[in-house]
Amino acid sequence: xxxxxxxxxxxxxxxxxxxxxxxxxxxxxxxxxxxxxxxxxxxxxxxxxxxxxxxxxxxxxxxxxxxxxxxxxxxxxxxxxxxxxxxxxxxxxxxxxxxxxxxxxxxxxxxxxxxxxxxxxxxxxxxxxxxxxxxxxxxxxxxxxxxxxxxxxxxxxxxxxxxxxxxxxxxxxxxxxxxxxxxxxxxxxxxxxxxxxxxxxxxxxxxxxxxxxxxxxxxxxxxxxxxxxxxxxxxxxxxxxxxxxxxxxxxxxxxxxxxxxxxxxxxxxxxxxxxxxxxxxxxxxxxxxxxxxxxxxxxxxxxxxxxxxxxxxxxx
Numbered sequence: 197x198x199x200x201x202x203x204x205x206x207x208x209x210x211x212x213x214x215x216x217x218x219x220x221x222x223x224x225x226x227x228x229x230x231x232x233x234x235x236x237x238x239x240x241x242x243x244x245x246x247x248x249x250x251x252x253x254x255x256x257x258x259x260x261x262x263x264x265x266x267x268x269x270x271x272x273x274x275x276x277x278x279x280x281x282x283x284x285x286x287x288x289x290x291x292x293x294x295x296x297x298x299x300x301x302x303x304x305x306x307x308x309x310x311x312x313x314x315x316x317x318x319x320x321x322x323x324x325x326x327x328x329x330x331x332x333x334x335x336x337x338x339x340x341x342x343x344x345x346x347x348x349x350x351x352x353x354x355x356x357x358x359x360x361x362x363x364x365x366x367x368x369x370x371x372x373x374x375x376x377x378x379x380x381x382x383x384x385x386x387x388x389x390x391x392x393x394x395x396x397x398x399x400x401x402x403x404x405x406x407x408x409x410x411x412x413x414x415x416x417x418x419x420x421x422x423x424x425x426x427x428x429x430x431x432x433x434x435x436x437x438x439x440x441x442x443x444x445x446x447x448x449x450x451x452x453x454x455x456x457x458x459x460x461x462x463x464x465x466x467x468x469x470x471x472x473x474x475x476x477x478x479x480x481x482x483x484x485x486x487x488x489x490x491x492x493x494x495x496x497x498x499x500x501x502x503x504x505x506x507x508x509x510x511x512x
Contacts, residue, residue: 447472
C-alpha cells in the first residue's frame with residue numbers, strides 16, 4: 197500500500213515537471229489526480245479489507261451454527277448456572293423456553309457429559325404416544341402386582357361380577373394443563389404415570405405399585421356428561437369415582453375420587469384430568485427426557501376443575 201502511494205506521488209511529480217516544461221493542462225490534471233489517489237486510495241483499500249474481514253467472520257459464525265444445530269437458539273433464552281454439577285464436576289447450564297428447529301424446549305440442562313430436556317413433541321407418529329398408552333401387563337412385576345391385587349379380592353370374598361359399561365371410554369390416560377393449553381405427558385419416571393383400564397368386571401388402576409384390580413360394585417350413568425362408579429380394592433375401600441366428561445369430541449374428562457385409604461385409614465379426595473387413550477394424539481405431548489438418570493417431573497398448572505365442569509354442563 198505504501199509503495200502504491202509513493203508511485204502515485206512520483207507520477208504527480210513528473211506530471212508537474214512536464215506541465216512546467218510544456219504548459220499543457222492535461223499534465224496538471226494528471227498531477228492533481230495522482231495526489232488525490234495517493235491520499236485517499238489507502239483509506240479505500242483499508243475500508244474494503246475491513247468489510248471483507250467482517251463478512252468472513254459472519255459467514256464463519258453462520259456455518260458453525262448450522263453444523264451445531266443443537267446449540268442454535270432462535271428465541272429468547274434465559275440461561276443460568278444451577279448450583280450443582282455433573283459427574284465430572286462441570287457446572288450444568290439451564291435454558292428455558294427455547295425454540296430449536298421447530299421444537300419448543302421448556303427446559304434444557306446440559307454440561308460436558310450430561311443432557312436432559314423437557315420439550316413439546318407435536319409429531320403424531322411419535323413413539324412417546326405409544327409408550328404412555330400401553331395397557332398390557334408388561335413385565336413380571338406388573339403381572340405379580342395385578343395377580344396379587346386380584347387374589348386379595350378373592351381372599352376377602354369379593355367376587356368379580358360382570359357389569360354393563362356403556363357410553364364411556366374404557367381406557368384413560370392422565371392429562372395436564374399448562375399455560376391454558378392441554379397436553380399429554382411422557383414422564384421421566386413411569387411410576388408417576390397414571391392410567392385406567394375398565395373391563396366388564398374390573399376397574400384397573402395403573403399406579404406406583406403397578407396395575408391394581410378393583411371390583412366394580414356399581415356403575416351408573418347420571419346424565420350425558422356424568423358417570424359414577426362405586427369401587428373397592430386392596431388400597432381403597434368405599435370408593436366413589438365420578439367422571440365428568442368436559443369435552444366428548446376430544447375425550448377429556450375430570451375424575452373426582454373419594455375413598456377410604458386402607459393403609460392410613462383416612463378418607464381421601466382427589467381430582468384430576470384424564471383423556472380417552474384413543475384420542476391422545478389430538479394433543480401435543482410434553483416429553484421429560486434424559487438417558488442417564490431420572491429427573492424431577494415437570495410442574496404443570498392446577499386446572500380450575502369447577503370451571504371446566506360447569507362449562508361442560510352448558511354444552512348439549
